[in-house]
Amino acid sequence: MKTRSAQINPGVSSKQRGIVPRLLQLVGLLVFAVAGVVVATAALASSRQLTTPQASQSTSIPHVKCVIGLENIKPNTKGTLSLLPTGLEFATGKNKVDISTASIEDIFTGQESRQDVSGPAGTLAKAAIPYGGGRIVSLFSHKVEVLTVEYVDSNGGFHGTVFVLSSGKATVLKDQLVAQGAKVTPHVEPQEQKP
Amino acid sequence: MKPRTRAAFLSNFSIAVGAAALLMAASLLAKPSPPGKPGSAPQQAKKLTASAIQLERTDPPEDLLIPEDTRVATYENVILQLTKTKKFQHVYRSGDRTAADVPDLVILRLIPQAFKQGSQKQREVTTVTGATSIKVTIQFASRDGKILREKIVEGKVRFYGENLRATSDLAKKVAALVNDTF
Numbered sequence: 001m002k003t004r005s006a007q008i009n010p011g012v013s014s015k016q017r018g019i020v021p022r023l024l025q026l027v028g029l030l031v032f033a034v035a036g037v038v039v040a041t042a043a044l045a046s047s048r049q050l051t052t053p054q055a056s057q058s059t060s061i062p063h064v065k066c067v068i069g070l071e072n073i074k075p076n077t078k079g080t081l082s083l084l085p086t087g088l089e090f091a092t093g094k095n096k097v098d099i100s101t102a103s104i105e106d107i108f109t110g111q112e113s114r115q116d117v118s119g120p121a122g123t124l125a126k127a128a129i130p131y132g133g134g135r136i137v138s139l140f141s142h143k144v145e146v147l148t149v150e151y152v153d154s155n156g157g158f159h160g161t162v163f164v165l166s167s168g169k170a171t172v173l174k175d176q177l178v179a180q181g182a183k184v185t186p187h188v189e190p191q192e193q194k195p
Numbered sequence: 196m197k198p199r200t201r202a203a204f205l206s207n208f209s210i211a212v213g214a215a216a217l218l219m220a221a222s223l224l225a226k227p228s229p230p231g232k233p234g235s236a237p238q239q240a241k242k243l244t245a246s247a248i249q250l251e252r253t254d255p256p257e258d259l260l261i262p263e264d265t266r267v268a269t270y271e272n273v274i275l276q277l278t279k280t281k282k283f284q285h286v287y288r289s290g291d292r293t294a295a296d297v298p299d300l301v302i303l304r305l306i307p308q309a310f311k312q313g314s315q316k317q318r319e320v321t322t323v324t325g326a327t328s329i330k331v332t333i334q335f336a337s338r339d340g341k342i343l344r345e346k347i348v349e350g351k352v353r354f355y356g357e358n359l360r361a362t363s364d365l366a367k368k369v370a371a372l373v374n375d376t377f
Binding site: 067068069075106108110112113114115118123126134135138139141146148150152153155156157158159160161162187 | 252262263264266267268270271272275287288289290291292293315316319320355357358359
């Protein structure tokens with residue numbers, strides 16, 4: 001009897017030995033994948049923060065998102081926002097739009113947060129991470145500044161444009177525009193928007 | 196089965212079928228006619244006509260604080276959506292001097308009623324909280340100040356997307372209302 005049980009048990013333990021390493025391998029891969037995503041998002045956020053002080057000295061700011069409000073520019077288009085002696089200029093690969101300083105009626109700045117992984121592709125990627133891992137990725141965000149410029153066209157029609165810039169750049173641009181002669185009315189600043 | 200029992204069963208069955216048919220007929224007759232049919236004419240608003248529309252900018256009440264980027268994004272999104280409806284020959288902006296010559300101009304006002312600042316992070320992490328919403332009264336008026344139509348509309352972003360997406364949602368609802376009205 002003892003001999004039989006000794007013959008059966010090694011078979012069972014070898015099966016268990018085969019499953020345990022596989023499980024460990026799978027868990028390891030999962031942890032590695034989640035860690036990879038976390039490291040990538042953190043690196044992205046830190047690189048954005050590092051570029052901020054260098055670009056704020058320049059009057060030409062690349063990678064600015066025009067959320068809405070410019071003629072012939074589609075909403076959420078990225079381009080370069082430049083401060084010219086005559087006013088603001090937003091340029092994409094194809095189009096260029098100017099807002100003259102004289103036409104500016106008001107300028108607002110505000111702080112917001114943006115998700116590090118966003119957009120349709122980012123949302124899909126987050127949804128694809130198992131066990132709700134996408135929610136952990138959603139915790140990573142970076143600060144941005146929103147520049148809202150209100151201006152009038154040649155007929156007196158009201159226009160408003162919303163730009164999203166890296167943190168610290170909108171205030172510099174606003175100050176430079178005010179120095180050029182752009183109108184700014186005193187207003188109550190709303191509380192910082194939640195991310 | 197005995198012949199008498201069979202006859203009773205058949206008569207009961209025919210009564211049941213008849214009753215069911217009567218009930219179905221009654222339910223069909225009692226069903227209200229869908230909107231748009233001549234029977235519901237008093238409820239349906241008469242369509243308006245205008246060659247041009249001007250979107251006026253309205254300040255929110257003093258106790259309602261709306262971020263300026265949200266107000267501007269709402270305004271510009273509504274202008275985009277009004278143009279997309281192709282119901283008007285011209286969509287004028289607030290303060291446009293050329294609108295003064297248009298005889299049948301309709302003025303559209305967006306009067307802010309409520310605003311709730313949500314959080315994109317909260318939305319994406321919890322999926323049930325952090326919604327951003329903006330509620331406005333949409334008012335169509337004639338040049339002499341007569342209010343032609345008024346409705347409260349709310350724009351929201353509940354799950355995914357930035358807070359400003361609520362303004363795009365609102366603008367689409369305004370466009371739907373314009374399509375219903377004109």
